[in-house]
Amino acid sequence: MSNNVPAELATVLGRREYAPGFTTDIESETLPPGLDESVIRAISARKKEPEWLLEWRLEAFARWQAMTPPAWSKVQYPPIDYQAISYYSAPRSSDGPKSLDEVDPKLLETYEKLGIPVHERAALAGVAVDMVFDSVSVATTFKQKLADAGVIFSSISEAVQEHPELVRAYLGSVVPSGDNYYAALNSAVFTDGSFVFVPKGVTCPMELSTYFRINERNTGQFERTLIVCEDGASVSYLEGCTAPMRDENQLHAAVVELVALEDASIKYSTVQNWYPGDENGKGGIYNFVTKRGDCRGARSHISWTQVETGSAITWKYPSCILRGDDSIGEFYSVALSHHRQQADTGTKMIHLGRNTRSTIIAKGISAGHGDQTYRGLVRVGPRAEGARNYTQCDSLLIGSDCGAHTLPVVECAHPSARLEHEATTSRIGEDQLHYLRSRGLGEEEAVSMIVNGFCREVFRELPMEFAVEAQALLSVSLEGAVG
Amino acid sequence: MSAALAEHPRAAALSAAGAEHRWPYTPVRDWLASPQAAAEAEALALPLPAHYAPAPDAARGDWQVDAATAHVVRAEAQADWQERQWGWTVPANTQARVVLDTRVAAGAVLDLSLRAQIGAGARLHILRLVDVAAGGHGFETWQFEQAEDSRVDVLEYQVGAGRSHLALNSRLQGAQAEFHWQGLALLGGQARAVAQLRVEHLAPACRSRLELRNVLGGRSRRSVIGNMHVARAGQQTDSAQACHSLLLTPGARVDMRPELEIYADDVQCAHGATSGDLDETALHYLRSRGLDSNTARRLLLESFALPILGTADEGLQAPLRDDAGTRLAQMGADLSAASAARVSARGRGRDQARGRA
């Protein structure tokens, strides 16, 4: 009996088209490549930053210079020449976010082409968007409506100007500037990103969303996102990303910090579709991201949901520090690596408070020569009485040249903790495929249906419109995978 | 004496190997240099069935395992640093049974390297008994090479309050080779027991099973890395690993790393890990049926631990179960005493509070 999925599929299925792969021809102000203190001073000056922030950046830069890139992950790539990257690129017309009417129509066109609701009246009801183009935020929708509710949603550059005390209080409080190599780099050179502040008792009236776009050649994107929910506040935040198809690799080293105080709740969803490179592994984004949430208050709740289909390399571990008693951390992830993509992703759940609970559902799909690693840590500290964790990692392999690895670490120092971990590895069964085809589904559709079924537990955590996008993205990303 | 052990030439090598694995335990040299409390636990004393004959050759170095008899091989360290380098061969299509009895006394170090070649169609059963006393150190490296259709079964029974480190690597080089490991560890005191079990599936249709159960008391710490490696050639691999731990005391710790590294697509690999304390609901249920809390605890502990020993030879099952039963009863009783002490402390607290009111 043949053990491989039918070979003729390769010819049946077309090549993957990366729809967001166009470039926008727009005049940009770009710093020349290179990184030293003067670049950091230039960025800071360009953004008219207060002295304390410049100091913070310079300190991070000093730390970064003393650090070496992490070598423990499974991903492989040639050394990055940090002097060949430009650390600041902004559309010339953009002098910081302003009202939508003033934004360069070419920019808005770009986002519309990507399907992002930029016009408030035409927007999907209930989603406010911050658009980050290369290094700067170009527009934020629904600011007024949010302000009426007391919610601050702006670019982080703007927040530094308007709410410096808030930014200063929380920036780097979850991911310290010297946390790791890429976080240190980000702290030194971050250019923009989103800032969300939901005050005490407020439920954010709409979904917030940031859409990241890398356009310019040879630039890196170093965005910094900071979300703070005060006591009893809650917010749901969505993040999307795309980049043009370019032959060279581009670096994306972001930092995301979430702070949830007492009874606060933050739901952070990502659909990551950076350009993955072509089928031979040429080009694509290096996505080296540090995301961490701090459940600082009692009964707080942070939930990460990610669908990672893009990037040449993904290195990312959205984590939760469960500090507050009875706090809850969740991580739902679908990661796909096709062609030569590599993904090393997972989460850390650090249980410090009593009766803290965490759930990890990670689904990895490897196809072609893709390589996929789930790397996780569940740590129960000596005071985390009654901690609970449930972890489930499932891998789906498509084709015989891919790899799937599961590297979980469980450390338990409290007897009352209950920890459960399950992992499975499977492939698309010939009989499953045949069953669906015998009901009239084409091969491609059958594969897509099985893969979507495999991911269902994660997709149902996504906001509705994102779930639909994620499913479609997964199907597109898998085209040509079966053969 | 401890400081002298730390200066042994092997200590540096072992330290380096430990650092390489980035495993969160104190480097070997620190271990060796720090004085340990003397043993208070009961030493392991299993009556072995009469047909288990000593195998002096086995302990001397190269040994062609003689399939006709069941053997007992002792690896003992009573004092100082004891090094052993063994190479065993199990000829094709034979069956061998070995009890590998490892004893390390307080203040001693056992440094054992065991290489075994398992021929095509051969079977090797090992009952690994480990008792490292508090203040003793056992370092073992096992390397198995398995030809096609061979099968290795290891049943491990580990007790003690000392420090042990086992690095096992079994290479399934021939098709349909099988590796099975079942381990029960009952640890107390300051025990630190690390097991790194790596199984490499290098040929088609091989099978591996790891199942470890740990009952941890005192301030013991158990670390288990199960690494299942499936190479491209390892199609139709069937692999499962499970690690379940019961933490009986606030000072006990467990670290588990059930890893899968997979490079073939037609595989079935699963792993599971759980950790927790005794199930209070079950305890309550048993007590509501009239069992005293000691008995109820012992029953629950036995139901968790003893099934592991079910694969032992008939003649060995009874002594193993008896020994484990006694130790579990003691661990359960310690637990009852501790929880009674906690309750009465709470009671005192209440009384004092009332007194103040």
Next chain:
Amino acid sequence: MSSLLEISDLHAEVDGTPILKGLSLTLGAGEVHAVMGPNGSGKSTLAQVLSGREDYEVTAGSIRFDGVDLLDMEPEERAIAGLFLGFQYPVEIPGVSNLNLLKAALNARAKARGEEEPAAATLLGRVREAAASLNISNEMLKRGVNEGFSGGEKKRNEILQMLVLEPRLAVLDETDSGLDIDAIRVVSQGINSLRDPQRSVLLITHFQRLLDHITPDRVHILVDGAIQASGGPELAQELEAEGYARYAPQPA
């Protein structure tokens, strides 16, 4: 002209082992035929070959479905042309709900025929009605395809799909195995409700008991990869009394 399915001199093998050795069978529109045979006679191979399973290699012979060469068609093309196989061992597909599968299957059909996709409400109504007749709960419909279903539930689910997809030819492979007497009655009612002059059913079974509830137009005895005898429903009764022994291949 009126024959819907025409199998002639079919030879098929699995992993190089010949299983079907010259099987011929003709089934007219609106007819119900039963193929009976002992274990290993080639019954399931016949079903799998009809559905287009890739592991089964047809080495000689032909199958025509409504005048078209079936062996030339992909499994999904056969389904869209109106062939339905109720599997002996329906596979589990975690996470894909039964409803979702039915919707996708109906949409694929509509698309291939250039028709409008059925409206969600229509679809749901149809599925619910069919499900109710088979004692399939809404909760089961929402679960993954056959996920965690008992043997009997899987078989009922196959019949549900058959009723919703309304095939022109339903090939039911051992649909009765693993069913208790009540379930057989429910399933038989489902099959009987499908009977009309345009639809045909090929029942593949080991036992006669399903035929107590569904009266076939013809019964074929399959032994050693070929039809050894054909006749009316009475043939099944004879078989029940006498067993397959008399059809055993004669030593050459």
